[in-house]
Amino acid sequence: MSNQHESQLSHLNETGEAQMVDVSSKKVTRRQAVARGQIRMKRETFEAIKTGNSPKGDVLGTAKIAGIMAAKQTANLIPLCHPLPLQKIEVNIIGDETLPGYQIEATVITKAETGVEMEALTAVSIAALTLYDMAKALEKSIKIENIRLMSKTGGKSADYQSRI
Amino acid sequence: MSNQHESQLSHLNETGEAQMVDVSSKKVTRRQAVARGQIRMKRETFEAIKTGNSPKGDVLGTAKIAGIMAAKQTANLIPLCHPLPLQKIEVNIIGDETLPGYQIEATVITKAETGVEMEALTAVSIAALTLYDMAKALEKSIKIENIRLMSKTGGKSADYQSRI
Amino acid sequence: MSNQHESQLSHLNETGEAQMVDVSSKKVTRRQAVARGQIRMKRETFEAIKTGNSPKGDVLGTAKIAGIMAAKQTANLIPLCHPLPLQKIEVNIIGDETLPGYQIEATVITKAETGVEMEALTAVSIAALTLYDMAKALEKSIKIENIRLMSKTGGKSADYQSRI
Amino acid sequence: MSNQHESQLSHLNETGEAQMVDVSSKKVTRRQAVARGQIRMKRETFEAIKTGNSPKGDVLGTAKIAGIMAAKQTANLIPLCHPLPLQKIEVNIIGDETLPGYQIEATVITKAETGVEMEALTAVSIAALTLYDMAKALEKSIKIENIRLMSKTGGKSADYQSRI
Amino acid sequence: MSNQHESQLSHLNETGEAQMVDVSSKKVTRRQAVARGQIRMKRETFEAIKTGNSPKGDVLGTAKIAGIMAAKQTANLIPLCHPLPLQKIEVNIIGDETLPGYQIEATVITKAETGVEMEALTAVSIAALTLYDMAKALEKSIKIENIRLMSKTGGKSADYQSRI
Amino acid sequence: MSNQHESQLSHLNETGEAQMVDVSSKKVTRRQAVARGQIRMKRETFEAIKTGNSPKGDVLGTAKIAGIMAAKQTANLIPLCHPLPLQKIEVNIIGDETLPGYQIEATVITKAETGVEMEALTAVSIAALTLYDMAKALEKSIKIENIRLMSKTGGKSADYQSRI
Numbered sequence: 001m002s003n004q005h006e007s008q009l010s011h012l013n014e015t016g017e018a019q020m021v022d023v024s025s026k027k028v029t030r031r032q033a034v035a036r037g038q039i040r041m042k043r044e045t046f047e048a049i050k051t052g053n054s055p056k057g058d059v060l061g062t063a064k065i066a067g068i069m070a071a072k073q074t075a076n077l078i079p080l081c082h083p084l085p086l087q088k089i090e091v092n093i094i095g096d097e098t099l100p101g102y103q104i105e106a107t108v109i110t111k112a113e114t115g116v117e118m119e120a121l122t123a124v125s126i127a128a129l130t131l132y133d134m135a136k137a138l139e140k141s142i143k144i145e146n147i148r149l150m151s152k153t154g155g156k157s158a159d160y161q162s163r164i
Numbered sequence: 165m166s167n168q169h170e171s172q173l174s175h176l177n178e179t180g181e182a183q184m185v186d187v188s189s190k191k192v193t194r195r196q197a198v199a200r201g202q203i204r205m206k207r208e209t210f211e212a213i214k215t216g217n218s219p220k221g222d223v224l225g226t227a228k229i230a231g232i233m234a235a236k237q238t239a240n241l242i243p244l245c246h247p248l249p250l251q252k253i254e255v256n257i258i259g260d261e262t263l264p265g266y267q268i269e270a271t272v273i274t275k276a277e278t279g280v281e282m283e284a285l286t287a288v289s290i291a292a293l294t295l296y297d298m299a300k301a302l303e304k305s306i307k308i309e310n311i312r313l314m315s316k317t318g319g320k321s322a323d324y325q326s327r328i
Numbered sequence: 329m330s331n332q333h334e335s336q337l338s339h340l341n342e343t344g345e346a347q348m349v350d351v352s353s354k355k356v357t358r359r360q361a362v363a364r365g366q367i368r369m370k371r372e373t374f375e376a377i378k379t380g381n382s383p384k385g386d387v388l389g390t391a392k393i394a395g396i397m398a399a400k401q402t403a404n405l406i407p408l409c410h411p412l413p414l415q416k417i418e419v420n421i422i423g424d425e426t427l428p429g430y431q432i433e434a435t436v437i438t439k440a441e442t443g444v445e446m447e448a449l450t451a452v453s454i455a456a457l458t459l460y461d462m463a464k465a466l467e468k469s470i471k472i473e474n475i476r477l478m479s480k481t482g483g484k485s486a487d488y489q490s491r492i
Numbered sequence: 493m494s495n496q497h498e499s500q501l502s503h504l505n506e507t508g509e510a511q512m513v514d515v516s517s518k519k520v521t522r523r524q525a526v527a528r529g530q531i532r533m534k535r536e537t538f539e540a541i542k543t544g545n546s547p548k549g550d551v552l553g554t555a556k557i558a559g560i561m562a563a564k565q566t567a568n569l570i571p572l573c574h575p576l577p578l579q580k581i582e583v584n585i586i587g588d589e590t591l592p593g594y595q596i597e598a599t600v601i602t603k604a605e606t607g608v609e610m611e612a613l614t615a616v617s618i619a620a621l622t623l624y625d626m627a628k629a630l631e632k633s634i635k636i637e638n639i640r641l642m643s644k645t646g647g648k649s650a651d652y653q654s655r656i
Numbered sequence: 657m658s659n660q661h662e663s664q665l666s667h668l669n670e671t672g673e674a675q676m677v678d679v680s681s682k683k684v685t686r687r688q689a690v691a692r693g694q695i696r697m698k699r700e701t702f703e704a705i706k707t708g709n710s711p712k713g714d715v716l717g718t719a720k721i722a723g724i725m726a727a728k729q730t731a732n733l734i735p736l737c738h739p740l741p742l743q744k745i746e747v748n749i750i751g752d753e754t755l756p757g758y759q760i761e762a763t764v765i766t767k768a769e770t771g772v773e774m775e776a777l778t779a780v781s782i783a784a785l786t787l788y789d790m791a792k793a794l795e796k797s798i799k800i801e802n803i804r805l806m807s808k809t810g811g812k813s814a815d816y817q818s819r820i
Numbered sequence: 821m822s823n824q825h826e827s828q829l830s831h832l833n834e835t836g837e838a839q840m841v842d843v844s845s846k847k848v849t850r851r852q853a854v855a856r857g858q859i860r861m862k863r864e865t866f867e868a869i870k871t872g873n874s875p876k877g878d879v880l881g882t883a884k885i886a887g888i889m890a891a892k893q894t895a896n897l898i899p900l901c902h903p904l905p906l907q908k909i910e911v912n913i914i915g916d917e918t919l920p921g922y923q924i925e926a927t928v929i930t931k932a933e934t935g936v937e938m939e940a941l942t943a944v945s946i947a948a949l950t951l952y953d954m955a956k957a958l959e960k961s962i963k964i965e966n967i968r969l970m971s972k973t974g975g976k977s978a979d980y981q982s983r984i
């Protein structure tokens with residue numbers, strides 16, 4: 001069974017070496033991916049960001065812009081990712097009192113031969129790191145958690161929908 | 165108290181707007197940061213990577229290189245990070261049967277006016293995303309978890325050591 | 329009326345937050361944009377560039393190359409720009425005795441779902457900054473002026489032609 | 493006299509070819525540069541940005557972040573600029589009812605062998621282009637104007653202070 | 657005859673100035689390019705890499721990843737190259753006892769209006785430089801040799817096949 | 821003896837994995853590297869470049885600028901290179917009737933803990949690729965040859981001077 005799996009490790013060729021797989025024979029279709037992650041901090045850090053954020057919104061606004069710009073760098077960061085045109089990138093960040101911290105969600109759309117899961121996951125990761133950067137003077141024990149793919153549509157393989 | 169915290173949100177100036185803070189009066193010292201994170205997957209995905217990885221090591225090797233290169237892109241990704249010379253970047257990835265998945269650790273050293281926490285955290289994040297990318301044909305429910313600062317030394321503020 | 333305008337601020341979503349708008353349902357058509365700007369300097373600076381430039385053309389040649397390369401970086405510089413394939417970039421710089429200084433014009437062509445105004449404007453801006461850089465040892469009061477879109481063709485919205 | 497000026501075109505060597513000049517024998521000192529520019533638009537465009545901007549501040553916030561990040565790209569955009577560590581980047585944008593439009597100011601500090609005029613001018617230029625990008629759906633005749641160095645301190649050459 | 661050739665120097669316009677040529681009227685077709693080069697070193701350097709390489713493969717693996725990532729940077733490095741989507745990048749490196757040293761081959765595929773010769777040649781060049789970098793502590797007289805196009809298919813101009 | 825060499829493969833740690841070595845304890849000194857390479861073409865290609873080049877010099881000028889800009893990208897291209905401040909980059913290209921073709925030489929200077937051999941070699945490589953790009957419409961059999969380090973000075977290890 002691991003043989004079957006190994007053949008699905010599509011970035012490795014038959015001899016186990018890394019490659020950027022040929023997608024030239026795949027069809028160009030509209031593809032969307034949604035990813036999520038969260039950042040957890042102490043309650044006083046969370047309150048400080050909320051207070052600092054109220055009039056100008058710069059902490060969350062900066063993190064959103066960083067996430068959007070990072071999605072465009074995905075193929076420069078992840079070695080075997082294909083460079084793709086991107087038709088939409090949206091990053092949303094909302095406070096979560098129960099963590100406490102923030103929930104981050106990124107949606108990316110392309111019309112291409114392959115999907116944009118990595119672009120959405122990269123946007124979430126860099127938005128989270130930017131939040132960390134802007135709060136790290138307050139607290140060093142902040143954690144970035146649960147970065148995951150929520151859904152993926154378009155392309156020949158079945159659509160994916162996370163249950164959590 | 166939140167006032168006191170707000171003033172520590174050092175990337176925001178007095179009016180709450182984002183800025184890249186002035187570190188020109190801080191002393192150049194040797195500074196080191198260590199960050200960690202983990203990636204969790206199904207046991208069959210983990211076994212497939214191990215098998216695919218055995219002769220050539222390309223899955224883990226590619227993720228390590230991606231992490232090292234990403235550390236050098238930190239100031240281009242995180243809007244308010246200072247561009248710094250980096251004297252050492254090391255990324256280690258080891259299998260963890262209990263997750264199952266991989267533990268990722270990055271160590272970064274600079275001689276500069278400010279620390280390299282973000283560089284270490286960025287290296288861990290991009291190494292984890294690269295592992296995700298190379299295994300995503302096998303499993304879409306892989307999760308990146310618990311990205312955190314382990315330790316920070318050098319500079320005027322007290323050294324930091326995570327307890328977990 | 330400002331409501332009507334606000335809805336046209338297309339990079340902001342309904343709640344006023346920045347987004348990279350979805351162009352995936354727009355048609356791929358050939359689109360061209362032309363932008364212009366000028367750089368004004370003292371007559372002796374202008375004469376020095378002309379003299380220094382005569383045998384090798386490196387001042388103007390370097391600025392042209394910088395403009396062309398910058399057009400390709402537009403989506404990495406302007407946060408909400410879509411990354412686009414570019415089919416042509418041309419930058420022209422001609423001396424203007426009456427300023428005195430230089431007139432810079434950039435033409436960019438794509439076949440995409442959205443236009444290349446920002447690519448043309450970015451090419452002009454960076455070419456102008458490069459001229460500034462190469463002459464700044466001579467004069468610090470050089471000014472970059474009147475960067476504007478001259479024309480825009482292709483796509484569903486009406487073609488645009490500047491009157492000046 | 494033009495001979496004397498030509499020799500000051502420091503990016504050209506004796507034969508008129510472009511070079512990145514040797515600054516290795518210059519002293520590392522704290523250097524600061526301030527640059528300014530403005531963006532002029534129709535009154536209704538200006539009002540639309542103000543209205544759209546009120547709750548979240550994303551138009552100006554996005555432009556500021558773009559300017560800060562662009563300053564860090566200066567040596568990658570301007571061919572003969574030296575790559576420098578940067579200790580501070582600050583971009584401020586304020587509405588100007590009389591234009592109408594916005595005044596943009598950037599301040600950059602380094603401790604290096606050469607100054608940061610180009611970094612400050614690049615921050616202003618890209619912040620202005622970002623404002624243009626976010627308002628271009630409303631108006632195509634927006635103009636970027638009067639990008640100039642305001643002051644320069646540090647280093648062996650005399651400090652510079654613009655009179656306007 | 658030189659007139660005829662000059663007109664084929666397609667990156668120069670009629671007045672001899674550099675431009676990025678307009679390919680918007682060319683047809684999008686599947687295009688492939690293969691490039692090769694070699695790196696020559698002393699026998700003891702070659703043996704040291706082989707030994708150091710055996711268990712983990714990191715020297716060759718790192719060079720391959722660097723070549724793949726560099727192919728994606730081609731349009732940012734070569735001033736007049738068009739930015740293209742890339743559907744496949746493969747880099748292979750094999751030991752050559754007779755040099756002694758390594759043979760490097762890169763294959764790149766796009767579906768675009770112009771070919772990917774420069775992407776393949778850039779991948780070979782950067783992979784070779786990475787090998788050099790990893791062995792330079794052992795030997796400073798390593799040489800990178802014979803970087804050339806092997807074949808080019810697709811597009812209107814005749815396919816090309818190198819005889820050596 | 822290969823054991824002794826293996827330990828000198830400084831980018832590999834004790835277990836053979838890639839790392840970016842720690843140079844933080846090395847001394848900051850002025851370091852210079854000179855690299856060379858050549859590009860060989862048919863006589864008619866060489867003549868066409870010379871003719872096309874005469875009034876404006878854009879072929880060689882463009883290649884020089886590309887080489888200078890590439891030197892600044894070295895740490896982003898070569899995975900284990902340290903990001904360094906660069907105090908001087910000079911690229912010279914001269915015609916060689918006997919090849920026929922061009923000889924390319926790059927000189928790079930830093931004040932840092934490690935040398936700039938890779939920066940000089942990268943500048944030569946990208947300048948050569950740019951020449952190739954600008955002439956490839958004329959000839960597909962152009963070859964880039966003999967890229968090598970000419971000299972290296974500064975730092976604790978002995979200066980190096982190539983004999984050829």
